[in-house]
Amino acid sequence: MMPVSQDKQRRRTLLLKSVQHCSRTSSSVRSFVLTGAHTHRAPHKSSVHTQKQTVRVFDEENNDVTPQPLSQDAGVTQAESSRFLQDELSAGSVSLQTAGSGSFTGMPCSSSFLGSSRISSQSTLGSMNEEIEDAFSKLELHTHIPDVRGMKSTGKEAVTEDQLSEIINVCITETESFSLLDLPSTIMSVDADDAEVIRQRNQRYMESSKNRAGDDRFINRWMQTLNGAVKNKQVQSTSVCTADTAVSVTPWDMYDFVCGVGEEKAEVSAEPKRTEHPQASLTSSKCADGSISLGSTASSVSAASSLKELEASGAVVSTDSDLQSIMLSDKFLLSLDVMEKCVLLNSFQPRLAAYRQLPVLKGWSDVSEIVNQEMLSHREAEERSSISPTLECLWVFTCGPSEGWSVSSMAWNKNNPDILAVGYSEGSSTNQSAGLVCCWSLKNPRWPQRILPCDSAVTSVDFSALSQLAVGMKDGNITIHTLQSQEDCSISSRDSSNTHVGPVWQLRWSEQELSLSEEKSESLFSVGADGWIRQWFVHNNSIESIDLMRLKRSHSVEKKTENVLAVQTAGCCFDFHPTDHSVYLTGTVEGLIHKCSCSNTQQFLETYRKHLCPVTCVAWNTLVPDLFLSSSSDGSIKLWKQDQPDALMSFGSSLRAVCDLGWSPSCASVFAAVREAQLEIWDLNSNILDPVVVQPAVPGVGMSSLLFCSQTDCVLVGDQSGQVTVYLLSNLRQGDSSQVEVVEAILRSAA
Amino acid sequence: MAQLADVEETLKRIEAHKGVIGTVVVNAEGIPIRTSLDNSSAVQYAGLLQDLTMRARSSVRDMDPQNDLTFLRIRSKKHEIMVSPENNFLLIVIQNPCE
Numbered sequence: 001m002m003p004v005s006q007d008k009q010r011r012r013t014l015l016l017k018s019v020q021h022c023s024r025t026s027s028s029v030r031s032f033v034l035t036g037a038h039t040h041r042a043p044h045k046s047s048v049h050t051q052k053q054t055v056r057v058f059d060e061e062n063n064d065v066t067p068q069p070l071s072q073d074a075g076v077t078q079a080e081s082s083r084f085l086q087d088e089l090s091a092g093s094v095s096l097q098t099a100g101s102g103s104f105t106g107m108p109c110s111s112s113f114l115g116s117s118r119i120s121s122q123s124t125l126g127s128m129n130e131e132i133e134d135a136f137s138k139l140e141l142h143t144h145i146p147d148v149r150g151m152k153s154t155g156k157e158a159v160t161e162d163q164l165s166e167i168i169n170v171c172i173t174e175t176e177s178f179s180l181l182d183l184p185s186t187i188m189s190v191d192a193d194d195a196e197v198i199r200q201r202n203q204r205y206m207e208s209s210k211n212r213a214g215d216d217r218f219i220n221r222w223m224q225t226l227n228g229a230v231k232n233k234q235v236q237s238t239s240v241c242t243a244d245t246a247v248s249v250t251p252w253d254m255y256d257f258v259c260g261v262g263e264e265k266a267e268v269s270a271e272p273k274r275t276e277h278p279q280a281s282l283t284s285s286k287c288a289d290g291s292i293s294l295g296s297t298a299s300s301v302s303a304a305s306s307l308k309e310l311e312a313s314g315a316v317v318s319t320d321s322d323l324q325s326i327m328l329s330d331k332f333l334l335s336l337d338v339m340e341k342c343v344l345l346n347s348f349q350p351r352l353a354a355y356r357q358l359p360v361l362k363g364w365s366d367v368s369e370i371v372n373q374e375m376l377s378h379r380e381a382e383e384r385s386s387i388s389p390t391l392e393c394l395w396v397f398t399c400g401p402s403e404g405w406s407v408s409s410m411a412w413n414k415n416n417p418d419i420l421a422v423g424y425s426e427g428s429s430t431n432q433s434a435g436l437v438c439c440w441s442l443k444n445p446r447w448p449q450r451i452l453p454c455d456s457a458v459t460s461v462d463f464s465a466l467s468q469l470a471v472g473m474k475d476g477n478i479t480i481h482t483l484q485s486q487e488d489c490s491i492s493s494r495d496s497s498n499t500h501v502g503p504v505w506q507l508r509w510s511e512q513e514l515s516l517s518e519e520k521s522e523s524l525f526s527v528g529a530d531g532w533i534r535q536w537f538v539h540n541n542s543i544e545s546i547d548l549m550r551l552k553r554s555h556s557v558e559k560k561t562e563n564v565l566a567v568q569t570a571g572c573c574f575d576f577h578p579t580d581h582s583v584y585l586t587g588t589v590e591g592l593i594h595k596c597s598c599s600n601t602q603q604f605l606e607t608y609r610k611h612l613c614p615v616t617c618v619a620w621n622t623l624v625p626d627l628f629l630s631s632s633s634d635g636s637i638k639l640w641k642q643d644q645p646d647a648l649m650s651f652g653s654s655l656r657a658v659c660d661l662g663w664s665p666s667c668a669s670v671f672a673a674v675r676e677a678q679l680e681i682w683d684l685n686s687n688i689l690d691p692v693v694v695q696p697a698v699p700g701v702g703m704s705s706l707l708f709c710s711q712t713d714c715v716l717v718g719d720q721s722g723q724v725t726v727y728l729l730s731n732l733r734q735g736d737s738s739q740v741e742v743v744e745a746i747l748r749s750a751a
Numbered sequence: 752m753a754q755l756a757d758v759e760e761t762l763k764r765i766e767a768h769k770g771v772i773g774t775v776v777v778n779a780e781g782i783p784i785r786t787s788l789d790n791s792s793a794v795q796y797a798g799l800l801q802d803l804t805m806r807a808r809s810s811v812r813d814m815d816p817q818n819d820l821t822f823l824r825i826r827s828k829k830h831e832i833m834v835s836p837e838n839n840f841l842l843i844v845i846q847n848p849c850e
Contacts, residue, residue: 250809255816323784326776326840327758335835335842336761338822342833343768346848447764 177226341443348445351394354728355442357712389681389731391695394714395445397422397724402438402448407718410707413463417711418442419449421469422724425457437461437471439483440724450483452490462524464509468538470524472504478526478536480543491543493536498545502529502570510576510584512598525576527551527586531568533596549596551588572614578622585628587615593630595642610638610647617661623668624743631658637673637682641747648747651682652691660706664713668743670732672715676702679717683732684746695727770847772830777801777841788845796832800843804836 056066188198212218326332345352350360397420405424413419424436435458438448452471460472469481478493478500493499504526511520512535524536525548533549551571574586582598583605591611594604613634621627626642635654638647652658656675664670669684673691680691697703697719705718713729766774766787773788777797786793808820823834835842 250813252809252812252816255812259816320784323776323778324755326778326784327755329839331837332776332840332842333758333761335837335840336758336765339833339835339842339844340761340765340768342822342824343765343771343844343846346831346846347769446768447761 337444340447341441344444344446348395352442354392355394355709355712355714355726389683389692389729391679391681391693391715392728392730394726394728396726397440397445397448398722399438399447401451402436402722405436405722406720407705407722407724408458409460410705410716410718410724411461411463411469412707412710413467414465415463415467419463420707420716420724421461421463422448422718423458423461423471424722425459425474433457435471435473437469437481439469452481454479459503459505460507460526462507462509464524465511465522470507470509472507472526474503476500476502476504476528476530478504478507478524478543480524480538491538491541493543493545496543496545498534498547500526500528500530500532500534504528505571506573508574508576510581512581525574525584527571527574529570531570533571533574533586535598547601548598549586549601551586551594570614573617575618575620575628578620579625585618585620585630587611587618587630587632589614591615591632591634593618593640606642606645608640608645608647611636613657616658619661619663619671621663621668621743622665623663627743629661629663629671631661631673633657635675637661649688651688652680659704662706662708662715664729664732665708665710666713667732669746670729672706672708674703674706674717676704679703679706679715679727681715681729684743688746692732693729765844768846770849772845772847774845775841775843777843779839796843796845797841800832800834801841804834804841808836 056064059065186198188195353360402422402424405426407422408425409423411421413421418441420440420442422438422440424438426434426436433456435454435456437450437452437454437458439450439452440448452469454471454473456473456475456477458471459474462470464470467483469483471479471481473479476499480491482489506527508525509522510525511522513520524538524543525533526536526545527533531551532547533551534545535548536543536545551569569592570589571586572589574584577583577585583595584598585593585595587593591609591613593608593611593615595606595608596604608630611630611632611634613632615630615632618628618630621629628640628642629637630640631637635652635656635658637651637658639649639651640647652673652675654675656677658673658675660674662672664672667683671682671684673680673682677697679693679695679697681693681695682688683692686692695717698721701719701721701723703717703719705716707716707718708714709716713732715727715729716724717727718724762774762776762785765771773792774786775783775788775793775796776785777800778784781797781801783790783793783797788796803825804820804823807823811818811820820836823836825832825834830845830847833844833846
């Protein structure tokens with residue numbers, strides 16, 4: 001860029017920018033000698049350089065091409081320049097500051113102390129340094145400097161031609177930035193309160209700037225602004241801890257939560273125990289609100305291992321309290337009850353199946369096999385020989401408390417045909433002071449569901465339609481028990497004004513039509529040894545009675561000795577007509593059977609005389625109308641028709657008293673009678689002279705009571721040792737024609 | 752509240768019945784609190800049957816949330832295990848009906 005004068009080849013201006021250019025044209029430097037000549041040093045120079053060496057450069061032709069100092073003004077500048085060059089050549093390091101601290105070199109040309117812009121100066125010493133090392137160029141100084149010096153001394157003179165033709169280097173550097181207008185932009189949130197104002201301002205500005213497009217007063221001008229240095233900032237925070245949870249919810253869990261919230265609030269107290277509950281991994285549903293079902297807690301303890309640990313650690317204290325609370329809870333008793341029945345049913349299953357006329361499962365258990373075999377073989381034997389009715393003992397209701405007591409009465413629950421009430425009286429028939437009532441369930445033949453001790457020997461029991469149990473006792477007391485709950489609620493007739501004086505021989509609940517309305521209400525009827533038949537009404541917690549009938553002594557028997565006191569004769573039994581509930585039969589001690597009506601309290605409708613001894617039982621036939629049986633202590637059983645005053649038939653002639661009697665509910669011609677020594681089953685269809693089946697009693701133990709089962713062909717027999725035996729009646733021949741016709745045919749044939 | 756004597760008596764009656772091998776009463780946490788078997792068997796029965804009862808109950812209630820499990824009987828070759836599940840306890844009876 002700055003050409004070198006041709007005539008001064010050996011002296012070159014030391015220029016930064018043209019050094020490269022110069023080097024090409026100059027002869028190559030052959031050698032480079034560094035001599036250590038001491039140079040003058042200006043006192044105000046910086047002390048950085050302590051060079052005392054003089055460097056002499058020779059080219060190929062041994063010409064001295066040592067760069068000369070730029071100027072030799074007062075020897076100082078020369079020294080400075082030489083020093084400067086030496087510094088450059090030797091040190092190889094450029095210090096802009098030292099050179100610029102008064103040196104003419106490296107400074108803006110304006111600050112050259114020579115006052116002349118002819119002096120070359122390097123713009124940057126760094127680049128010069130490099131150039132010097134690479135190549136050398138002659139410095140044209142010695143001749144020039146005096147010229148320059150000469151010129152300076154004169155001050156301002158006219159510029160010579162030489163000077164004009166000289167190439168002058170102008171150095172341009174950057175000044176610091178001046179800030180003319182600093183209008184920093186403001187940033188504001190859109191949600192800020194005065195954002196609206198700002199937005200409007202912006203809007204207005206945009207519109208006005210658009211309007212000014214054609215306006216001459218305003219010119220759009222672009223300016224480059226400084227971009228601020230970007231600084232990265234980092235903020236460290238604690239990491240957010242995350243945990244994964246998973247819950248599997250079952251439909252019933254959701255149902256519990258939605259519907260069962262109120263119910264389970266009461267049981268929240270049990271919840272803390274549930275949290276350690278071992279959990280199967282399958283049902284890991286969350287416990288919604290304390291639902292305490294076994295499968296709804298959210299712990300994850302493995303079952304077996306935790307159990308073993310707990311066992312090993314011996315958590316005895318909590319288990320004791322648990323035991324107490326569990327054992328005393330009602331649910332536990334209920335569970336025990338059900339469990340007992342299940343356990344017993346396992347062994348009693350074939351017998352109960354036979355009772356209920358269900359097929360006995362083969363292979364259920366070995367017991368069933370045996371029983372089945374027995375029954376099969378028995379039946380087969382029977383079938384092979386003849387189809388004769390058989391009695392099989394299925395099981396025996398017996399328990400500890402009732403052992404040794406005599407069964408006096410039995411009754412089925414009308415609502416639940418599985419429940420049987422049995423009345424016991426203690427000891428032999430003479431000494432009877434205490435009584436017992438047991439409510440048995442068919443499902444538990446080993447232990448009664450309820451045990452109700454009574455003050456006096458129980459003579460009669462009967463269930464009402466509402467499952468109230470009426471108990472008649474020997475002391476004339478009648479107690480009505482409500483058996484719905486576990487506690488014993490009973491109403492006694494002791495407080496009533498009108499009670500029986502003697503033993504209550506029989507009780508019966510019967511539906512009666514109320515006089516004014518057509519409603520039917522059930523009331524209790526009793527017949528007692530004092531000769532009164534009473535109807536009892538239950539009010540709130542007491543019962544009241546009205547006298548229904550007075551059993552007067554018949555005059556024909558006791559005519560001679562009219563005992564004023566013994567006007568009445570004791571009634572032993574009674575039975576209501578199966579369809580017309582207002583008509584009933586009653587048997588007396590005299591052996592008379594009276595037919596009475598509830599509406600007529602003064603007179604008997606009819607009297608049947610045949611028996612000589614007290615009538616122990618009368619029973620209407622439920623299937624054939626107007627037929628009834630009566631049994632008495634004289635050992636005979638007589639069959640009567642309602643309208644005829646004479647007995648149609650008489651059965652049995654043994655002298656043993658008949659204790660109890662009953663018609664079969666399913667077969668019109670079958671009835672059973674219990675004498676003390678045996679159970680007799682009569683079938684009028686097959687044999688009117690002898691009982692079809694005779695079951696002798698266990699020797700020493702007399703039978704005392706009989707009850708048919710309403711739904712199956714079973715007979716219950718109670719004996720004097722407190723046992724109630726269930727017999728299955730089978731193979732009773734059933735004719736094709738209707739039973740009523742059969743019976744009537746029999747009657748006609750007998751007559 | 753039921754009488755403790757009645758409860759004890761009933762439990763003894765069950766244990767004395769023909770074929771009953773043992774009974775276990777398990778509390779809510781799966782710990783047998785009263786048993787007639789040896790301890791290790793009782794613990795094993797309690798743990799295993801509790802799981803099974805939970806699963807059975809869950810199955811029953813999944814079908815119909817208004818339904819609930821009342822009794823569980825498992826008949827095997829050798830015994831029959833009967834479980835009466837309740838909210839806060841489990842009554843287990845093992846019986847061999849073939850005796």
